[in-house]
Amino acid sequence: MSSATEGGAAGRNLKEKIADLTNKGVPADVVRDLDEARTLGNWSLHDGLAFSYEEVDDVASLIQEAVLIVYVQPEQRAALRAARQQRRDRARTGA
Secondary structure (H helix, E strand, O other): OOOOOEOOEOOOOHHHHHHHHHHHOOOHHHHHHHHHHHHHHHHHHHHOOOOOHHHHHHHHHHHHHHHHHHHHHHHHHHHHHHHHHHHHHHHHHOO
16 A cells, blocks of 8 residues: 555545545544554553553454455455446346
């Protein structure tokens, strides 16, 4: 993925790119959760805060959900659309 965009999101930094995901159809609560994950990461990296296994596991789950919504589901929907179109095309040509 290019450094200019992540999942088609625009912004100068990660915070802006996460916020822009709402414009890409990502539910607002998922965007809020991703921003929370970003904040926790910043606290860990920049402030040296340590988080419990449960907290880190929670954040990993949030990120997995976002990946599913931003990357996996659109590809799945595109594949289903293509399959429907192929079936229609075969039905029209009798093949």
